[in-house]
Amino acid sequence: MIVGQQKDFDEIKKMITGYNRLLVLGCQTCVAISFAGGMREVEILASMIRMDRKMAGQDVEIVEEAILRQCDFEFLDSVKDLVADCDVVLSLACGVGVQAMAERYPDKVILPGLNTTFMGLTEEMGVWSERCAGCGDCILDRTGGLCPIARCSKGLLNGPCGGSVNGKCEISPDVDCVWQLIIDRLKALNQLEKLEEIFPVKDWSVSGHGGTRKIIREDLTA
Amino acid sequence: MKAKFEPLILAFCCNYCPSCAADLAESAKLQYPPNIRIIKVPCIGAVGTIHILKALENGADGVCLMGCLEGNCEYLTGNFRAGKRVQYVKKLLGKLSIEKERLEIYNLSAAEAHRFCEIAGEVTETVRSLGPIPLKIDNSKI
Numbered sequence A: 001m002i003v004g005q006q007k008d009f010d011e012i013k014k015m016i017t018g019y020n021r022l023l024v025l026g027c028q029t030c031v032a033i034s035f036a037g038g039m040r041e042v043e044i045l046a047s048m049i050r051m052d053r054k055m056a057g058q059d060v061e062i063v064e065e066a067i068l069r070q071c072d073f074e075f076l077d078s079v080k081d082l083v084a085d086c087d088v089v090l091s092l093a094c095g096v097g098v099q100a101m102a103e104r105y106p107d108k109v110i111l112p113g114l115n116t117t118f119m120g121l122t123e124e125m126g127v128w129s130e131r132c133a134g135c136g137d138c139i140l141d142r143t144g145g146l147c148p149i150a151r152c153s154k155g156l157l158n159g160p161c162g163g164s165v166n167g168k169c170e171i172s173p174d175v176d177c178v179w180q181l182i183i184d185r186l187k188a189l190n191q192l193e194k195l196e197e198i199f200p201v202k203d204w205s206v207s208g209h210g211g212t213r214k215i216i217r218e219d220l221t222a
Numbered sequence B: 001m002k003a004k005f006e007p008l009i010l011a012f013c014c015n016y017c018p019s020c021a022a023d024l025a026e027s028a029k030l031q032y033p034p035n036i037r038i039i040k041v042p043c044i045g046a047v048g049t050i051h052i053l054k055a056l057e058n059g060a061d062g063v064c065l066m067g068c069l070e071g072n073c074e075y076l077t078g079n080f081r082a083g084k085r086v087q088y089v090k091k092l093l094g095k096l097s098i099e100k101e102r103l104e105i106y107n108l109s110a111a112e113a114h115r116f117c118e119i120a121g122e123v124t125e126t127v128r129s130l131g132p133i134p135l136k137i138d139n140s141k142i
Helices: A009-015 A039-055 A073-085 A095-104 A178-188 A192-196 B017-027 B049-057 B078-095 B113-130
Strands: A002-006 A021-027 A061-067 A088-091 A109-112 A114-124 A127-132 A172-176 B009-014 B036-041 B062-067 B103-107
Touching: A009 A039, A009 B078, A021 A039, A021 A073, A039 A061, A039 B049, A039 B078, A061 A073, A073 A095, A088 A095, A095 A109, A172 A178, A178 A192, B009 B017, B009 B113, B017 B036, B017 B062, B017 B113, B036 B113, B049 B062, B049 B078, B062 B078, B062 B113, B078 B103, B103 B113
Parallel strands: A021 A061, A021 A088, A088 A109, B009 B036, B009 B062, B062 B103
Antiparallel strands: A002 A114, A114 A127
């Protein structure tokens, strides 16, 4: 899932300065799981904005809503009337959701309330970590299901490097050396021979270095 | 003459120990400030950030959470979770320039009726000294 983190309140405050009718719009999919942009966070942020404005003696009218997916046009139509009635939309979706809203409602100002951080998973309640870098050419079959692109600090394909100490990365004793994890896992799977094959230079053109990526499936298009 | 400020304080009390302590205080005819309004909750861990913020937004001058003693939570970790949540909400209050002392959490057992009254007095005094919450809401409407 996409993991996000709410922007600092001061930054949000600055963005919404001058707007008096706000739609705070959450997304009930990925960012709700990372406790950054679901209905609960919409309510909290709206309450904070109202209190802040009240203390500043300024009026504000806030509508709180969250839709199932802000990254899909078909879900965006359900808030058509709410969008029409507000001055600005403060979106608590990831960057994809914010852009989908901006595309669907070209006459409306759409502001981001989150910083979209990474593609990852929930390690435990309140802890999320990165797992995929979206490089466009998956190699997990050769690395025991652990990604060195996303999880090695150097993104090494033929690791580990000399900085791996007691299974930890040289950047911090809190960071696991993913190449140590890969070796341990392949050993447990009895597939250590996979490491004898040297990874050639990776084709980064499919990872976004070749421009904005797009997938077209002719069998599915109209 | 200006009337003395009387704060309105919302106390979320866990249904297990703290609520029993409050009942015991009543049975024993102990006195505590009338500023406290108690809301019983199934576990103090069930009190969310939004409940605390809404209380303050809608006119409470202070909020206190009362949970069971550490290690005595019926749901094992509810009181620890609530403790962390209170620290988080204090940070949010800091962002709004609202005094963090308006929010506090306490842990007490079902037998501590005197402690319940002591906490009620402590919280009332702290919030009274801070004055009304700077949201300018008429408390009489609550």
